[in-house]
Structure formats: C-alpha cells, structure tokens
Amino acid sequence: MRGPAEVTDGPARTDAPARGRALARSITPVRRRWIAVAVLLAVACSLPFQLVPFRVFQFTMVMVYAVALLGLNLLVGHAGQISLGHGAFFAVGAYAAAIMLDRWDLPYPLTLPIAAAVAFVLGLALGLPAVRLRGLYLALVTLAIAIFLVPLLKRFESVTGGSMGLTLAKPAPPAWTGLAEDQWLYFLTLAVTVLAFLLAHGLLRSRVGRALHAVRDNEAAAEVMGVRLPFYKTLAFAWSAMFAGAAGCVYTWVIGFVSPDSFVVTLSITLLAGIVVGGLGSFSGPLLGGLFVMFVPSISQDINDAAPGVIFGLLIIVVMYVAPTGLAGLAGRVARSTENILRKE
Amino acid sequence: MAGFLQQLVEGLGAGAVYASLALALVLIYQFTGIVNFAQGEMAMFSTYIAWQFTVAGLPFWLALVLTLAVSFAGGMLIERIVIRPVEGAPELTVVIVTVGLFIFVNAAAGWIWTFLIKDFPNPFPGGAVEAGGLSVGYSTLGVLAVVAVVMGLLYLLFQHTKVGLGMRAVAANPDSARLVGIRVGWMLALGWGLAATVGAVSGILVAPLLFLEPNMMGGVLIYAFAAATLGGFDSPAGAVAGGLTVGVAETLAGAYVGFIGSDLKVGVPLAIILFVLLLRPQGLFGRAVVERV
Amino acid sequence: MRLSPIGCAAVTTTLLLATAACGGREEAGTGATTAAGQCSGQQTTGITDTSIKLGGIYPLSGPASAYGDIPKGIKAYFDYVNAEKGGIGGRKVEFVVRDDGYQPPKAVEEARRLVEQEQVFALFQTLGTPSTTATWDYANQRKVPQIFVATGASKWGTDTAHPWTIGWQPNYVSEARVYAQYLKQERPDAKVAVLYQNDDFGKDLFEGFKRAIDGSGITVAAEQSYEVSDPSVDPQMRNLAESGADVFLNVTTPKFGSQALAADARNRTWNPLHIVNNVSSSITVLKPVGFENVQGVVSAAYYKDPNDPQWKNDPEMMLYFEKMRQYAPGANPAVPYFAFGWAVAASFHKAMEAVKCPTREGLRDAVRSLDNVQVGMLLPGVTMTTGADDGFPIESMQLMRFKGERWELFGEVIDTRKEFGPLTN
DSSP states (O other): OOOGGGGTTOOSOSSOHHHHHHHHHHOOHHHHHHHHHHHHHHHHHHHHHHSOHHHHHHHHHHHHHHHHHHHHIIIIIITOOOOSOHHHHHHHHHHHHHHHHHHSOOOHHHHHHHHHHHHHHHHHHHHHHHTTOOHHHHHHHHHHHHHHHHHHHHHOHHHHOGGGOEEOOOOOOOGGGOOOHHHHHHHHHHHHHHHHHHHHHHHHHSHHHHHHHHHHHOHHHHHHTTOOHHHHHHHHHHHHHHHHHHHHHHHHHHHOEEOGGGGOHHHHHHHHHHHHHHOTTOSSHHHHHHHHHHHHHHHHTTTOTTHHHHHHHHHHHHHHHHOTTHHHHHHHHHHHHHHHHHHHO | OHHHHHHHHHHHHHHHHHHHHHHHHHHHHHHHSOOOTTHHHHHHHHHHHHHHHHHTTOOHHHHHHHHHHHHHHHHHHHIIIIIGGGTTSOHHHHHHHHHHHHHHHHHHHHHHHOSSOBOOOOSSOSOEEEETTEEEEHHHHHHHHHHHHHHHHHHHHHHHSHHHHHHHHHHHOHHHHHHTTOOHHHHHHHHHHHHHHHHHHHHHHHHHHHOBSTTTTHHHHHHHHHHHHHHOTTOHHHHHHHHHHHHHHHHHHHHHOTTTTTTSTTHHHHHHHHHHHHHOTTOSSOOOOOOOO | OOOOHHHHHHHHHHHHHHHHHHOOOOOSOTTOOBOOGGGTTOBOTTBOSSEEEEEEEEOOSSTTGGGGGHHHHHHHHHHHHHHHSOSBTTBEEEEEEEEOTTOHHHHHHHHHIIIIISOOSEEEEEBSHHHHHHHHHHHHHTTOOEEEEBOOOTHHHHOSSOTTEEEOSOOHHHHHHHHHHHHHHHOTTOEEEEEEESSHHHHHHHHHHHHHTTTSSOEEEEEEEEOTTOSOSHHHHHHHHHTTOSEEEEEOOHHHHHHHHHHHHHOSSOOOEEEEOGGGOSHHHHGGGOGGGSTTOEEEESBOOTTOGGGTTOHHHHHHHHHHHHHOTTSOTTSHHHHHHHHHHHHHHHHHHTOSSSSHHHHHHHHTSOOSBOOTTBOTTOOBOOBTTBOOSOOEEEEEEEETTEEEEEEEEEEHHHHHOOOOO
16 A cells, blocks of 8 residues: 555655765755655645545545644644543534535535634633643543533534434535546545645744743743743644644545544544554654554454454554654654665765 | 432442542552553453453352452553553653553453453342332442442551552652652552552442443543542542542432433533532642642 | 755646646546346446355444444355355355444445445445445445445435435334334323433434324323443433333343343332333343343344244254354354344345346345345244335334243234335435
8 A cells, every 4th residue: 555654755765876875965854854745745646546536535534634633733742732532623623514514505615714713712712721731631621521522412403413413415526627526525635634734834833833842841841931821722722623623624525424423532532542653743743643543443454353442552552662753753763764874875 | 309319329329330430540640640541441351350250150259359369460560561661751641551551451352252241240139228218229338338448448558557658658759769768660560450459349340230341431431530530639538529429410410400411411520520620620639739840 | 956845846736737647547446347138238346147245334343343243144144155055146245344333434434445446246234324324325326236234224215315225124113113003002001211322223213103102192201311422321210210101112222221121120119011122132132131130021023033942943043053153153143143144144145036137236126126025034924025115125023022031922023014104204
C-alpha cells in the first residue's frame, strides 16, 4: 500500500552521488520541508486517478481523521492538555452539518464554516470551565462529556433524528469536472485538509503558538512569565474543537449518514491513540495518525477478531516508551540518519 | 414515601458498587498520583480469572482468595512492566499509557473469553429483608458490608502498620522517603497490587448483578470517577461517601426529575465531576495541594 | 537548485496537471463482467460456473461483538455445502467476513472493499441498522445485491428506493404485532410496562407495539429506556415495577436482557407476565439468570432452537449438529447465533437455486419473488414469501414459553400478514 507518508522524506536521492551530496548540502531543512510538502501534494492530487474508488475512499477518511487529529495535536501536543472527548466535537460538527443539510437545505459548502464555528463556540464555552482544570481532571471531564453526548443527541429527536440518525445526499460532483463522486469527495476533503494545515501552521507560528508551548512546558512558570494562562488555554480548547468540527462536517459529506451510535466514546479514545502514535506536537503527526487510525484496524483484523484492540493498546504503550514523538519523530530520526550517511559518503 | 425510601435504598446499593471501584482508583492515586483509566478493565479481567477458577470446579471462596492473590501479583507486575518506564514522565504520558492499557485489557479479555455473557455465582443469597414496606436485597446489604470492610482494612493498613506508614511517606514526598531508606519503587508496586486487589473485589461484587462480559466495567467507570472526584482522590473514606452520594443522586434524578429521566441520568456524574472540580477541586474530603514551580 | 515556496507551488501545479492529464483512471469495476444469452447485459461479477463470492460485515470487535458468532454458523454451512454437495448448483461458495465494530463509517469502508477489491457477487448480510443504513445507498448505486441483512428494522421492506437491499428475519414491527395479538387474546385489558433500548431497534419494536395495541383495551402503563453505555437497567426496572403493570415487555439486547430478567426475578412484590423479545430470548441470555428464575417467560421464535429437545430427532437439526462439529470444531453448536447463521445461509441456498439468471439482477429478482420457500432450520409453518409489494421474507412467528430448561412452543404459527394486513410506513 503506497501511502503519502512514504514519500515525505525521500525527494531527490536518485542522482549521482556527487550531485546528491551537493544537493543535500544546498537543501536547508526549511526548503526540504517545502519540497516534501509539494511532492506530497502532487501525489495526493494524483491518487484518485490511480486508485480504485475503495482506496480513494480510504484516503478520504485518512484526511478526515487527520483534520480532527490536527485539532487534538494543537490541544494535546502543543498546549499539553489531555482530552478524552475530542470525538464529541467531531460529532457536533457532523451533526451541525447534517442538520443544516437535512432541515434547512443549505448548500453544502456553507455548512463547513458554520459547523466549524459552532464547534468553536462550543469549545470556547466548555473551555472556560476547563481552564481551571489541569491534567487528570480535564481528562475526566472531557471523558464524561463524550459519554453524555450520545444520549443527549438521542433526546432531541425532532432536531437530530434521534437514535435513527439522519441520512443525507452526498455532494454531487459538478458536471464540468468530469469526476466521479468518490473523486470529488476526495478533492473536497483534500482542499479542507490543506486549508486546515495552513491554518494550524500559521497559528503555531504566531504568538498563540509560542504561548501554548510555554503552557505545555511549565504551566506555572508560563504564568509567572506573563502568559495569560486562562485565555490561551481556552483558546487552545476552542481551536481544537473547531478543527474537530470541520472534520466532522466533512465526515457528514463523505458518509452521508450520522447517528448517535457512530460517535461513542470509542471514537474519542481512538483519536487520542491516533495522535499519540502519529506524533504529538509534530507537523506530520496528524497525517501519520490518520493513516494509523484508518489502516491498522483493517490490517490487524486478519489476525484475530480482537486483534485491533490488542494491537492498538500495545502500540500506544510501546510508542510512549520508545518514541514519545510518535511515528513522525521516528520518521524524522530515520531521515536525519540517512542524510548523515549521505553526507559522509 | 415508601417509594422514595425504596429508591434511596436502591441508590445506596448502586452507590456501593461505584464506591468499590472508586476505592481502587483512590488507592493508586494516593501512592502514585496517577488516575488509572484502566482500573475498571483490570477489575473485569480479575473477575474473569475468578470465573475461570469457579468453572474449573473450585468452590467460590477459594476461587476468591486465589483471584485476589493473582490480582495482587498482576497489579504489581503491571506497575513494574508498564508504568515503571514512564515514572516521572509528565501526567499526560502516564494518562495515555493507562488509556492504552484500558484498550489492551478490554480487547484481550474479548480475545480470551469472547463477548458472550457469562454467569457468575452470587456469593450472597437471593432473598431480601422486608421491613416497613421497604425491601433490601441481601446482595445489596452484602455489597455495602464488603465495601465497609475493605475500607476498614485499608484504614488499618495505612494508620497502624509499618508498610502503611512507608506508603504514606512515599505518597507525601517520594524523595524524602527514599532518603530515609524506604524502597520507593516497591512501595509504588505495592500500591498497584493493592489497588488491583480492591478492584478485583469490586469486579466480583458487581459481576452477579451486571453479568460478566468484557464491557462490564465500562459503564461503572465514569460513576466511579465521579465518586472519587466528589470524595477527593486522596481519601478512601471520601471515595465511599462519594460513591454512595453519586448512586443516590443518580437514582433519584432518574426517578423523579422528569427532564433527566432514565436516558439522561449519565449526565449526573458529569455534572458532579464538573461542579466539584470547579468549586472544590480537592473534593469534599481531600487536601488541597500547593504547587511549586 | 534553489526553490522558493513560489517555485514549489509551480512545480506542484505542473506535476498535478501532468498526472491529471495522463493518469487516466482505471475503470472502477475492472473485474466487472456481464452475461450473454438470455440474461445478456446482466452483471456476473463474483460469480462463475464454479464459484460464488459473498461478503458479510459484522461487529467482530467492540460492544456488539456477541453477534460475531453468526458468520461462523454461515461459514460452517457453506463449508459443508462446498465439501459434500459440490456447492450451490455446482458453484463453490466463498464467504468473506469483515469487521466494522458496529461503526457505520467502517461499514462503508468494508462494503467498498468487498465490492471493489474482493469483487463479491453480493453483500450477504450486513449486521445492525446503522451499518446497513450507511451502506445501502452505495449498494444500490453500484447495483450490488445486499441480501438478508441482519437487522429487523422495517424500512428494508417498506422502502421502495432501494430494490437491491432486503431483510430476512421478521421485522421488529411484526414481532411486536405477535406479542400484541397474544395479549389481546390472553389479557385484553393488560397494563403493559415497557423497557426498551434507546436506539433504532428498541424504538422500532416499541412503536410497532404501540400501533398494534391501538384501539384495544391494552395500555402502556409505563415506559423506560436505557443506553448501551449504562452499567445496569436495575433503576429502570424499579421505576417500571412501581407502575404496577401486569405485563412486562422486555425489549433489550442480550446483556441487558439478562439484567432485566434477573431484576424481575428478584422483585418478589411485582410479578408481571414477562415477555422478552426474540433478540434476548437465546438460552445464553436466560442461563446466567438461572432457569428457575425465568419460568413462564414468553417470547416468540421463527427458527429452531438447538437447545430444544423436541428437535432432537429433527433431520435438519441432526445435520446441523453433525456438520457444526465437523466444520466449526471450536464452536458450541448450542449457541443460537450459530443456528441463526446456519438458517440464513440455508435460506440463501434456496434463493440461489431459484434464480433464473445466475447474475446480480437474477439474485435481486429471486429474493423478491420467494413463494412459500421452506427452510429446514425455520420452524414448521414458517416460510419465506416475498412479492412485488412485499419486501419481508419472514413474517411469521410462533409464541413460546419457558419451562424447565427450555422453550416450549405453543399456539399456532402467527402470520402477521394475515392477522394485520401488510406492513406499511
């Protein structure tokens, strides 16, 4: 299976050794990242023309998870706050989009900003009390929220469709594109993903990002240094919820069906596992996490019915021991060591 | 009125179940400062071990003793293998590891014993005490009694034994404890072993009521968290009081508050957790911790 | 070589255009084939003269994984037919099972995998209403039969926009009608307390029951719902007991079924007539409660219970036990999920034998024109019938009462079509 992850770190290594060395020297890390992103994008754009629709769907879902994980990464990886309820915001985005499509017949591109905004506001509202909590307690509260959401969605049946859920038509590709439905959904998701990554990138390079890092590394010290702790923690919560909401909205487009039992607490735990294994606090972590969440269960179920859970659990623990920076950290290490070998030659 | 009192009694019965698991949570927190998300699953796993013993033909009480011993050893083993490598790591890391443990244990139980429900022998007789229109099941009384006994034993252990003193020293300040010659590592492992044992008691108590299957404790866990939060994560007596309060609050809210009803009563522990943490984060019985930079 | 971000963007665009221009897509159904002759133009993907490939989606992991035993019964049946009967009409059956963990997005993924990658002839059983709802648009767009789905929601039969999807087991509304019919005869002025799972299954059955008792003397005295994430239904049971109803309708899935039965048994002051729905009527649910505690409980069935001694010398049951031991050696054949799987696989066998064209279209038409088809594992008198205006294969059930250590059937087989007229939305 050729995932986009495999190509992130391997550009321009086929030249003759001498040129290769010169090239390796001339490519600074920053520039290398740009090249990697460009290659990744090119591959991402060509995927739906090369793969069968089933694979296209899988990669669409990888990106949906990646956007959600981007938010979780912001909160867990960059701000150091634990959330076991990220799936709840995902569900909020999914339901917001579904209700807009089902009840109000809004055109689907409009649902994205609104769903994201709804999740943002909700994140802000929940973030306000959450800022007073730290670590363990925040994990407890978010877990309870994730559990409570399911019966809540069922209760307001007139709006949410209750336990039967809502079935929606998927966005149809415009005729001029000549694309099939799965390809169109893929490109929509890709566009949202690129947008989300750019946004997160910009966010982390701003004041907000620096403040968040300070909070993660030492909360009390950050406060002493003058970081307005409650403000930034609430903001991190809200941003993270917004990304989850956007991912949920795209999920609704792609699956065309939402029901409360699709968003049980397992989803939140799976997402946390995804970002931990993908790589906390790294740029490519969410993408690798998305690949992990998507492909590991389907591959491991060939071993035993219960194997996905066992492997999920084991991997989380092992990753925390040997590679706290996750797959992204590992990939980075591998890339650096190969580069060193390349230079020494 | 009789109906209300009956609901109260049943709420206490449910609360005793939450209290038993909350006790295990509190134990680990006291020694290691960790909230163990896998506590419920470990209890479930212990219960399966007990079930396996009874199926093999052992009498119930012997199976119980063996299970407690196995759980104690298992708890220490988990501490040594799984938790030790991340000792001293940020809270975040430890929480994630226990979440990983949660997923792993749950799936492993499904792998070994399948997801079909198992019948678990009830150590208490089936009848009920009838008094003044109230009816209190023997198993409810039994669960309450066992929880009280466990709490009492823990109190004795902490306050009146040398091991307990050492454990308290480690909990209060690991570095100073190490300086005065206490083997901190072993004390932490002991804490996990004890918690696993208390968890096993909890699992065996609830299995005849909830029926044994791998997701048995999943629903209980959130209530136990609420109980521990309410009572304070560092107080065994608080955990029991918290458990009983949560049980009663949830039962009464489900029965008498029309809007909540039986479907939204899982919101009760959420509300309790949120309010306690915002108003009195150390819980009703806990001590406030001052943080140093 | 120096590249600015703008340069990178340019490179990207070039690459993109290049790939879009030359990278023509492989045609979606590379293995898609069509028939010739009288069935010309119809799809023959996944079927040859010697083989049929089927795909099923079940929750093998996660909270609903008790149902994961069903495909094992199906596999045992197909293994037996392949090895000893030369397959179905000379075609060996290959049955691919995938896990969705009861998660709709996962079900969509697996359905696509089965159809596009495994190139199955048909989706044979998707389990659960959410997973089936999430996949039936896809199956119908791709014109892939989605046969005998393992859920009793009534929409599989009432919906007209999805001709490729069809149920099998009696739908929950029919089942509710059977209980209502029974109460009308036995307790015409019953006050009923209802416990139901707060999801599509519980709601469907409960709503069906309310409609079926409409206009009779029977009333719903109290109703309580529960969530699958609840630790116990004891509080709900207590609230129901306070209603003083004289009938208790237990609409639950296995674990909660056991809890409700046990709670009813514990309560000495409330002794209603206990009706437990078919989903929770399996012996594996009753046994943990203790047989002495569930005497007199009423339910309804449509296939033979392997634990019932009256089928001890039934040829189909003897075959079932023998072949289960042979082809599924680790499994306990007394678990009714295996018998369910066996019965649905045998039903597919019958349907496949009746196809006019061995094509997807042929199968779709065959399962929609079943006429009184008998299947050995179904109760005597329960048959499969479908037609242009009837999308429900099985709509008959027989009541049973628990006595000693087993269910005892009583009364006639109730055909809900005859009793109440066709089911409409």
